[in-house]
Amino acid sequence: MLDAFSRTVVSADAKTAPVGGSELATLRSYVRDGNKRLDAVNAITSNAYCIVSDAVTGMICENTGLIQAGGNCYPTRRMAACLRDGEIVLRYISYALLAGDASVLDDRCLNGLKETYIALGVPTQSAARAVAIMKSAATALIGQTNSPASGGSKYRKMETTAGDCSALVSEAGAYFDRVIGAIS
Amino acid sequence: MKSVVTTVVTAADAAGRFPSQNDLEAVQGNIQRAAARLEAAEKLASGLDRVTREAGDACFNKYAYLKQPGEAGDSQVKIDKCYRDLGHYLRLINYCLIVGGTGPLDEWGIAGAREVYRTLGLPTNAYIEALTYTRDRACAPRDMSAQALNEFKSYLDYAINALS
Numbered sequence: 001m002l003d004a005f006s007r008t009v010v011s012a013d014a015k016t017a018p019v020g021g022s023e024l025a026t027l028r029s030y031v032r033d034g035n036k037r038l039d040a041v042n043a044i045t046s047n048a049y050c051i052v053s054d055a056v057t058g059m060i061c062e063n064t065g066l067i068q069a070g071g072n073c074y075p076t077r078r079m080a081a082c083l084r085d086g087e088i089v090l091r092y093i094s095y096a097l098l099a100g101d102a103s104v105l106d107d108r109c110l111n112g113l114k115e116t117y118i119a120l121g122v123p124t125q126s127a128a129r130a131v132a133i134m135k136s137a138a139t140a141l142i143g144q145t146n147s148p149a150s151g152g153s154k155y156r157k158m159e160t161t162a163g164d165c166s167a168l169v170s171e172a173g174a175y176f177d178r179v180i181g182a183i184s
Numbered sequence: 185m186k187s188v189v190t191t192v193v194t195a196a197d198a199a200g201r202f203p204s205q206n207d208l209e210a211v212q213g214n215i216q217r218a219a220a221r222l223e224a225a226e227k228l229a230s231g232l233d234r235v236t237r238e239a240g241d242a243c244f245n246k247y248a249y250l251k252q253p254g255e256a257g258d259s260q261v262k263i264d265k266c267y268r269d270l271g272h273y274l275r276l277i278n279y280c281l282i283v284g285g286t287g288p289l290d291e292w293g294i295a296g297a298r299e300v301y302r303t304l305g306l307p308t309n310a311y312i313e314a315l316t317y318t319r320d321r322a323c324a325p326r327d328m329s330a331q332a333l334n335e336f337k338s339y340l341d342y343a344i345n346a347l348s
Contacts, residue, residue: 001185010185041203048202091202
């Protein structure tokens with residue numbers, strides 16, 4: 001498993017060169033925005049239950065066949081497995097966001113996930129849709145772009161200092177896209 | 185690669201939980217100390233060749249016998265390899281300063297070093313002398329700030345202790 005720092009080191013080692021100059025600039029930005037990053041991780045972990053349950057519910061609302069007899073979220077045992085998987089995916093994304101590197105997500109979550117889903121008969125299209133909804137919710141919470149209109153009764157604004165979080169929003173979005181790309 | 189972040193994530197993953205407030209505080213502590221070690225890494229990277237040269241010279245000055253026939257530095261090729269190895273150690277220390285942990289030195293420098301040196305008949309004393317010279321030669325604020333120097337020297341000491 002690597003983080004933003006050890007990733008730089010591993011690629012420098014491949015060239016047997018020390019890390020200096022321009023490579024340090026990206027690491028300095030990780031350090032400078034360290035507090036923002038921790039707030040972003042906190043925004044995901046504090047709302048994990050809401051993000052996951054909302055995504056799975058949304059996925060089912062768009063495709064009600066899933067909870068009818070023969071659907072992949074029927075009976076509750078299988079829907080529970082679906083909720084569990086959503087939480088696991090979100091957990092590994094939170095690790096990747098904390099580390100600033102996708103290797104933990106790749107190695108421990110996505111490696112073989114598509115093959116497993118195909119073998120178990122899980123519809124990867126639906127799974128990808130649930131991840132896409134999680135992406136919308138999580139990025140809105142990190143960037144504080146959620147609104148009462150879109151959040152409804154579950155609307156929540158994180159109590160953090162307002163600032164420019166666009167880099168973290170796009171980084172987090174990339175990790176969700178990575179999951180979608182890996183299973184579809 | 186062992187670092188504060190990977191340690192925290194490994195522990196959280198083993199327990200199957202999201203990163204907790206404790207984990208975030210641990211990472212925050214690591215970040216607070218990062219400025220000094222990144223400065224040390226930058227200064228070391230920019231002067232790596234000169235530092236290597238001085239360290240190697242110090243080692244051959246103290247152990248002049250190494251250049252006699254049959255010893256570890258009896259040809260220019262072998263002497264060059266000695267300087268190259270010192271460069272590797274200093275480069276790994278640069279990596280440690282980046283990562284904020286001893287992972288690079290442990291995995292790429294120390295693991296198996298003792299066995300290799302014994303097989304090749306190389307004296308570790310010479311490396312210790314070179315790294316000790318570097319440690320004692322470096323000073324603040326000429327080379328880097330005091331806090332950065334502290335970080336740099338702690339990894340030099342780690343390498344010295346591992347070789348001795």
